[in-house]
Amino acid sequence: MxxxxxxGCRGRARxxxxxxxxxxxxxxxxxxxxxxxxxxxxxxxxxxxxxxxDLDEMISKEKPDLLHIVxxxxxxxxxxxxxxxxxxxxxxxxxxxxxxxxxxAVESEDWRQIYELxxxxxxxxxxxxxxxxxxxxxxxxRDVAEGKIGAIKFIEASARNPPVDQAPxxxxxxxxxxDNSQPVKVMGQIAGAGNLDGAQPSPANATGLVxxxxxxxxxxxxxxxxxxxxxxxxxxxxxxxxCVFGEKGFVHWRFSSWERYTPEGGYEGGSLGxxxxxxxxxxxxxxxxxxxxxxxxxVHPTNLPQSLxxxxxxxxxxxxxxxxxxxxxxxxxxxxxxxMFREQLK
Ligand SMILES: NC(=O)c1ccc[n+]([C@@H]2O[C@H](COP(=O)([O-])OP(=O)(O)OC[C@H]3O[C@@H](n4cnc5c(N)ncnc54)[C@H](O)[C@@H]3O)[C@@H](O)[C@H]2O)c1
Numbered sequence: 576m577x578x579x580x581x582x583g584c585r586g587r588a589r590x591x592x593x594x595x596x597x598x599x600x601x602x603x604x605x606x607x608x609x610x611x612x613x614x615x616x617x618x619x620x621x622x623x624x625x626x627x628x629d630l631d632e633m634i635s636k637e638k639p640d641l642l643h644i645v646x647x648x649x650x651x652x653x654x655x656x657x658x659x660x661x662x663x664x665x666x667x668x669x670x671x672x673x674x675x676x677x678x679x680a681v682e683s684e685d686w687r688q689i690y691e692l693x694x695x696x697x698x699x700x701x702x703x704x705x706x707x708x709x710x711x712x713x714x715x716x717r718d719v720a721e722g723k724i725g726a727i728k729f730i731e732a733s734a735r736n737p738p739v740d741q742a743p744x745x746x747x748x749x750x751x752x753x754d755n756s757q758p759v760k761v762m763g764q765i766a767g768a769g770n771l772d773g774a775q776p777s778p779a780n781a782t783g784l785v786x787x788x789x790x791x792x793x794x795x796x797x798x799x800x801x802x803x804x805x806x807x808x809x810x811x812x813x814x815x816x817x818c819v820f821g822e823k824g825f826v827h828w829r830f831s832s833w834e835r836y837t838p839e840g841g842y843e844g845g846s847l848g849x850x851x852x853x854x855x856x857x858x859x860x861x862x863x864x865x866x867x868x869x870x871x872x873x874v875h876p877t878n879l880p881q882s883l884x885x886x887x888x889x890x891x892x893x894x895x896x897x898x899x900x901x902x903x904x905x906x907x908x909x910x911x912x913x914x915m916f917r918e919q920l921k
Contacts, residue, residue, distance in 0.1 A: 724821025763892030
């Protein structure tokens with residue numbers, strides 16, 4: 576049984592903690608938050624006695640096998656980018672495994688630091704893009720892999736929240752349907768100044784046409800202006816979707832519904848309960864970390880290098896929009912994108 580710990584005791588950490596009701600391979604044993612009131616509230620809620628306000632102390636004393644880093648990429652109320660320092664801290668301590676919330680970075684500078692870390696660290700790191708494990712997504716993916724829609728001709732995917740928030744989910748979903756084939760080229764556009772001083776700084780909207788190494792093209796749209804609604808009267812966070820078109824049919828996963836057309840099954844579709852699917856997926860994302868700890872060959876599907884490639888694609892969309900150029904991927908993203916957004920976006 577692996578020993579697990581959580582850093583960050585605000586809203587999102589509750590989904591990570593709840594997953595341990597069903598997780599078989601590990602036990603949640605310790606928590607850390609510099610804010611003592613949040614720490615104690617969380618500890619009481621999940622009956623965890625080992626509570627720390629200092630991450631170094633928690634790791635040194637508890638020696639967790641798996642650390643969940645559940646924070647926003649920017650410390651709220653400050654401009655401090657905290658993904659790299661926290662990952663590096665875990666890596667320096669030799670923590671065997673980390674699950675870290677999406678997005679893996681917000682801009683070129685932190686992306687590059689984490690990319691360099693990925694080359695030297697021994698820590699196994701996965702990003703919490705749990706949609707990969709939604710049961711209905713897995714079923715639709717199996718259909719595609721078994722050839723039920725024929726060879727993939729085109730993929731179209733979107734989400735209405737700001738790009739940095741939900742593009743990581745959506746780009747990971749696209750990757751998952753094409754066996755992590757790597758993006759090789761993108762032309763993108765961005766619009767709207769968004770909230771560049773927030774905990775997830777981002778332009779308000781982004782679109783892109785992407786070519787992958789396997790030849791598949793994908794159209795993506797992020798933000799409320801261009802991403803379609805999947806149901807009326809729901810918040811912008813509830814419109815993630817991916818639609819995979821094949822030569823004989825298609826599969827379409829949406830936040831709250833799904834569709835499929837195959838020659839054998841005809842047209843099918845139905846509704847989905849996101850909460851229920853999400854709970855199962857969080858458990859299975861966590862279990863997949865233990866599989867990777869058990870066996871080096873069972874690399875986690877949402878592993879760090881893959882997520883960095885997907886974030887490099889998002890940075891490519893940003894930079895293509897800023898410069899009106901086509902970007903060959905992977906690319907070395909220039910520093911200072913936030914200043915360029917401030918200058919160019921209204
Ligand atoms: N995967 C999903 O479906 C999903 C859904 C919602 C949100 N998210 C992601 O979750 C993240 C936000 O989660 P949140 O709102 O719970 O986080 P938050 O940033 O609001 O809270 C993080 C907590 O960690 C603590 N903390 C940060 N650094 C620390 C340190 N060095 N030592 C001790 N304590 C420290 C802070 O005091 C804070 O209480 C975002 O990245 C968001 O994109 C993911």
